[in-house]
Amino acid sequence: MINKAGRDIPEEILQVTGKEIFQGIYYKDGIEFQKQGPVTKVVMNHDTSKMVDSIHEALVKCGAHDGMTLGFHHHFREGDLIVNMVMHEVHKMGIRDVTICASSLGKAHDELLPYIEDGTITGIESSGVRGKIGEAISRGKLKGLAIMRSHGGRVRAIQTGETVIDISFIGAPTCDDYGNCRGIGGKSDCGVLSYSFVDGNHANKVVAVTDCLVPFPNYPAHIAMTKVDYVCVVDAIGNPEKIATGAAKPTTDVRKLLMADYCTKVVVNAPYFKEGFSYQTGVGGASIASTVLLMRIMEERGIRMGFGVGGLTKAMCDLLDKGLVNCLLDTQDFDLDAVRSVKNPRHFRISAGAYANPFNKGAFVNKLDYVILAALEVDVKFNCNVVVGSDGIITGAQGGHPDTAAGAKCTIVITPLLQGRIPAICTDVTTVTTPGECVDVVVTDYGVAINPLRQDLIEAMKDVDDIPFRTIEELRDRAYQITGEPERVQFGDRVVGIIESRDGTIMDVVREIKDFTLEE
Amino acid sequence: MKICKSAVAGSLESSDAMVTVEPLEEGIEVAVDSVVMHQFGKRIHQVVRETLHNLEVESGKVSIVDKGALDCTLKARVECAVYRSNDVTGNLPWGGAIR
Amino acid sequence: MIHPDKKRLRRSMMFLNAQKPGLIKDPYIYGADSIILDLEDAVAENQKDAARYSLYHALKEIDYQGTERVVRINGLDTPYWKEDIRACVAGGADSIRIAKTESAQDVHIVEEHVLAAEREFGRAEGSTLLMAALESCRGVLSALEICESSGRLFGIALSGGDYSKDLQAAITGTGVELAGARQHMMIAARAARVQCFDTVFTDLDDMEGFEKEVEMIRKMGFDGKSIVNPRQIAIVHKIFTPTPKEIVFSEKVVREIDEKKAQGIGVFTVDGKMIDIAFYAGARRVLELAKASGVYKGDM
Numbered sequence: 001m002i003n004k005a006g007r008d009i010p011e012e013i014l015q016v017t018g019k020e021i022f023q024g025i026y027y028k029d030g031i032e033f034q035k036q037g038p039v040t041k042v043v044m045n046h047d048t049s050k051m052v053d054s055i056h057e058a059l060v061k062c063g064a065h066d067g068m069t070l071g072f073h074h075h076f077r078e079g080d081l082i083v084n085m086v087m088h089e090v091h092k093m094g095i096r097d098v099t100i101c102a103s104s105l106g107k108a109h110d111e112l113l114p115y116i117e118d119g120t121i122t123g124i125e126s127s128g129v130r131g132k133i134g135e136a137i138s139r140g141k142l143k144g145l146a147i148m149r150s151h152g153g154r155v156r157a158i159q160t161g162e163t164v165i166d167i168s169f170i171g172a173p174t175c176d177d178y179g180n181c182r183g184i185g186g187k188s189d190c191g192v193l194s195y196s197f198v199d200g201n202h203a204n205k206v207v208a209v210t211d212c213l214v215p216f217p218n219y220p221a222h223i224a225m226t227k228v229d230y231v232c233v234v235d236a237i238g239n240p241e242k243i244a245t246g247a248a249k250p251t252t253d254v255r256k257l258l259m260a261d262y263c264t265k266v267v268v269n270a271p272y273f274k275e276g277f278s279y280q281t282g283v284g285g286a287s288i289a290s291t292v293l294l295m296r297i298m299e300e301r302g303i304r305m306g307f308g309v310g311g312l313t314k315a316m317c318d319l320l321d322k323g324l325v326n327c328l329l330d331t332q333d334f335d336l337d338a339v340r341s342v343k344n345p346r347h348f349r350i351s352a353g354a355y356a357n358p359f360n361k362g363a364f365v366n367k368l369d370y371v372i373l374a375a376l377e378v379d380v381k382f383n384c385n386v387v388v389g390s391d392g393i394i395t396g397a398q399g400g401h402p403d404t405a406a407g408a409k410c411t412i413v414i415t416p417l418l419q420g421r422i423p424a425i426c427t428d429v430t431t432v433t434t435p436g437e438c439v440d441v442v443v444t445d446y447g448v449a450i451n452p453l454r455q456d457l458i459e460a461m462k463d464v465d466d467i468p469f470r471t472i473e474e475l476r477d478r479a480y481q482i483t484g485e486p487e488r489v490q491f492g493d494r495v496v497g498i499i500e501s502r503d504g505t506i507m508d509v510v511r512e513i514k515d516f517t518l519e520e
Numbered sequence: 521m522k523i524c525k526s527a528v529a530g531s532l533e534s535s536d537a538m539v540t541v542e543p544l545e546e547g548i549e550v551a552v553d554s555v556v557m558h559q560f561g562k563r564i565h566q567v568v569r570e571t572l573h574n575l576e577v578e579s580g581k582v583s584i585v586d587k588g589a590l591d592c593t594l595k596a597r598v599e600c601a602v603y604r605s606n607d608v609t610g611n612l613p614w615g616g617a618i619r
Numbered sequence: 620m621i622h623p624d625k626k627r628l629r630r631s632m633m634f635l636n637a638q639k640p641g642l643i644k645d646p647y648i649y650g651a652d653s654i655i656l657d658l659e660d661a662v663a664e665n666q667k668d669a670a671r672y673s674l675y676h677a678l679k680e681i682d683y684q685g686t687e688r689v690v691r692i693n694g695l696d697t698p699y700w701k702e703d704i705r706a707c708v709a710g711g712a713d714s715i716r717i718a719k720t721e722s723a724q725d726v727h728i729v730e731e732h733v734l735a736a737e738r739e740f741g742r743a744e745g746s747t748l749l750m751a752a753l754e755s756c757r758g759v760l761s762a763l764e765i766c767e768s769s770g771r772l773f774g775i776a777l778s779g780g781d782y783s784k785d786l787q788a789a790i791t792g793t794g795v796e797l798a799g800a801r802q803h804m805m806i807a808a809r810a811a812r813v814q815c816f817d818t819v820f821t822d823l824d825d826m827e828g829f830e831k832e833v834e835m836i837r838k839m840g841f842d843g844k845s846i847v848n849p850r851q852i853a854i855v856h857k858i859f860t861p862t863p864k865e866i867v868f869s870e871k872v873v874r875e876i877d878e879k880k881a882q883g884i885g886v887f888t889v890d891g892k893m894i895d896i897a898f899y900a901g902a903r904r905v906l907e908l909a910k911a912s913g914v915y916k917g918d919m
Contacts, residue, residue: 252850254850254852255648255649390556391555391556391557391558392558418645420534420535420587420588421535421556421560421588421589421590422556422588481682482590482644484560484563484590484591486556486559486560487559487560487561487562488558489558490558516561518561530669534641535640536639589640590640590644591680592677592679592680593640593644593673593676595672596669596672596673596677597669597672600668600669600672603668603672604668609667609668610701611705612671612702612706614675614705614706614709614710614740615709615740615741618675619679
């Protein structure tokens with residue numbers, strides 16, 4: 001069946017998952033549902049200790065069993081140690097058919113590959129799957145269907161009961177003996193624990209894993225003790241040095257600075273650039289450079305930002321330090337400067353649900369004016385691919401991409417026209433992550449395209465003469481003229497994963513890759 | 521032209537291609553290993569064969585390790601390897617066999 | 620025949636290694652006025668042949684969007700320059716940069732081979748321009764004869780590094796060791812009515828020092844600067860582009876001179892400055908430069 005993003009979703013996938021096809025970003029707006037609660041084991045006896053000596057003991061006490069679903073956060077990004085730690089133990093115990101429901105997985109989890117191959121892990125639900133896990137899924141090694149969700153979508157899936165988490169392991173930089181967790185104050189800080197909030201509220205068992213036990217009460221708690229079953233102390237929960245994956249210094253790459261310049265000009269010429277505007281940006285060199293340029297213009301014109309949200313980096317925290325933004329809402333820290341900024345009184349922590357869950361009474365993304373995003377590919381209908389690489393292998397993550405794009409009044413995607421020989425602007429993306437109806441502006445080094453659905457933005461920019469405006473087709477044609485028109489990636493028939501839309505419908509499917517064959 | 525001996529041109533840097541030519545009794549064999557195999561593998565084969573045809577090479581083995589080279593670079597590297605295999609560096613047919 | 624592009628805007632001339640496919644595929648994106656595809660110093664001895672094929676196909680197949688394509692060929696003291704010229708001309712290069720030019724004779728030799736190549740490859744005779752790089756004391760001293768040696772020659776450029784070695788002077792960073800060469804070349808170029816370009820600045824971390832040097836050479840009268848990295852382009856263009864104040868003043872000068880000439884008045888003041896007919900050409904040049912730089916919004 002063809003969905004509203006133009007993608008064909010096979011009938012049997014709809015049957016196997018029980019899901020509908022994507023029918024527009026506001027298809028589910030206004031529905032009502034009954035939230036699902038966890039099975040809660042009560043602790044009344046004041047002699048009961050929550051301390052366990054090892055991950056093994058925690059798994060046993062939590063009733064770990066074949067077919068269970070485990071929850072994890074990825075606040076340590078490439079420095080995460082928790083998922084591997086737990087899965088090694090699960091494997092040792094001979095438990096099989098486990099589903100990992102992580103907020104994201106990365107190259108830090110490459111060592112789990114053997115567990116996928118031997119059937120210990122048969123299900124993966126994640127925002128992204130980089131590295132060897134992504135490749136394994138693309139090669140059909142995962143027995144079950146991989147489900148790729150956005151940050152908001154994960155919260156929705158858990159709250160509706162679509163996914164039930166048996167045990168959630170929360171890597172907590174500090175924790176007391178009763179389970180009050182905080183993201184700062186320890187020896188390996190990650191700043192916030194936003195992704196684990198929904199686990200705390202809905203997982204049947206919650207285990208806090210810390211490398212820094214602190215006196216009770218560890219308040220204000222980021223995850224409260226009333227939601228935690230057990231506390232386990234280990235040597236190390238994660239490496240904060242690996243949180244930052246972007247460049248440490250601001251970029252000097254002229255191409256990125258060029259795109260940053262165009263992006264900033266789009267922001268200041270759009271009708272939302274006024275006192276109190278809201279803004280979100282990512283970690284790419286161009287995105288950060290654009291924020292720095294924007295900061296200068298804000299200083300010149302005396303315009304303050306109302307709030308900044310995300311995914312926070314130094315660039316956003318600098319705005320707070322300079323009094324140029326009223327407050328920051330933090331869902332994840334992308335570098336150590338952002339982690340340090342968490343203690344600033346105007347730097348507020350928010351849960352992933354408050355940030356982006358489409359199935360609550362209104363998340364922060366709905367109040368966003370601008371979001372600056374990246375993409376692997378954008379097609380002429382403005383659909384974005386953030387998950388599947390140019391070789392057909394799952395390599396990226398949805399993150400908050402579809403959530404913010406759906407919510408923001410002005411969604412800007414920055415991408416260089418060419419990524420090596422691959423045109424980033426193409427006729428059809430390999431897989432759709434974010435539908436074109438919510439992508440407003442595409443900024444490349446060769447020019448800027450505004451979505452024809454946004455005649456208001458086109459009108460607002462008509463007198464701007466220092467941005468090279470092009471149609472998206474012109475950008476695609478330019479790319480193809482330089483590189484030659486690419487053939488489509490060859491896939492096999494078997495569907496190995498689904499790209500779930502934030503509302504639970506199916507945006508696209510990912511098929512097994514096929515080795516390239518030259519048809520003579 | 522004949523491929524008289526083994527010769528190499530190009531590099532493994534991004535956007536380049538490393539082309540190795542070797543003599544072969546009969547026929548042309550082209551082996552391509554590319555970072556953009558799906559999207560451009562077919563085109564790379566085409567460009568290589570066309571270039572060999574323009575140079576009037578009738579037999580030889582060509583191996584390409586491609587790192588995303590554009591057509592103009594592929595042609596240049598194949599031509600360079602073929603001419604190197606003949607130890608020819610001067611009086612080249614620009615605009616003729618090389619086009 | 621005066622080639623139409625002989626006097627084109629050349630504020631920035633960016634060097635690119637013709638052997639590096641990643642760099643030459645879309646350099647126009649950086650907005651330099653000219654790009655210099657290098658077959659000489661950037662290319663290793665054993666890759667001189669490879670660079671030619673890359674150059675030829677790049678010239679033929681890549682759309683440089685109107686940016687001038689200059690090719691720096693190998694010196695006349697090498698075995699490479701003759702084939703370099705054939706590849707350049709066949710490929711359609713706009714201009715050829717002659718390294719280590721010492722005399723008018725050097726230019727004549729190159730011109731002879733360029734003409735032969737234009738005939739061989741069916742290009743319009745005279746369509747390939749030339750520029751000469753002066754890299755030695757003898758070259759600098761011969762500046763005037765070099766500038767006047769050929770109708771194809773649009774300008775001369777200083778190669779400061781090699782020149783200061785030849786001069787046996789230390790590289791000071793103040794530019795004092797280059798002062799003589801810069802001034803001499805500037806005077807010669809203006810006498811011959813051709814353009815003059817300054818040498819490269821290689822310290823990319825010292826953007827302040829770079830900016831000071833560009834300001835200085837602009838004041839000395841240079842038409843542009845050779846650059847080694849796209850990061851340097853913005854500064855060069857900023858300094859070589861007339862400011863709105865300069866443009867407004869020049870418009871006034873031109874208008875007033877036109878008016879006053881009709882009334883028979885030879886000397887008068889504009890904004891408190893004494894102006895006579897001699898200022899006309901300079902003011903017109905400012906407006907032309909402003910137009911070429913894309914900043915002129917007036918109607919003169």
